[in-house]
Amino acid sequence: MEPVFRTSSQLDVILQCGERRLLTINYLLDIAKIEANKMPVLYTQTGMREYLESIILPLKLAARRKTLNLEFRFLGLPFEPIWIGDFLKWPSST
Structure with a gap:
């Protein structure tokens, strides 16, 4: 059992x-x-870094449950562009 x-x-x-x-x-x-x-599409400005980090977070948690280590780093120059999109439709980081 x-x-x-x-x-x-x-x-x-x-x-x-x-x-x-x-x-x-x-x-x-x-x-x-x-x-x-x-x-309608409502456009707003937001940081791309935070958006990508919110996508990676659930994957990091899933990897940790499997005793794996998922690292997410921006390589090279600082990555601070602004992405314009429909912020209300983006998935939350919860």
């Missing part, structure tokens, strides 16, 4: 994958609405 904590961990992974799949489907639907001019 499998330990309960392992089954719980597997259910968490399934839940996370389902949530990501739902987000992806919603993003695709939003793109279709934008292309059909049925949804």
Whole structure:
């Protein structure tokens, strides 16, 4: 018989994958609405570094659970460009 904590961990992974799949489907639907001019795009300026770090954070946590170390560094010159996009539609870092 499998330990309960392992089954719980597997259910968490399934839940996370389902949530990501739902987000992806919603993003695709939003793109279709934008292309059909049925949804406005609100533009704002934000730092690219923070956005990329928010994307990497869940991957770092998943790697840590597997006893792996994921490093994310900007190489070369300081990376501080501004990206203009629809900030309201970006995934949160939670």
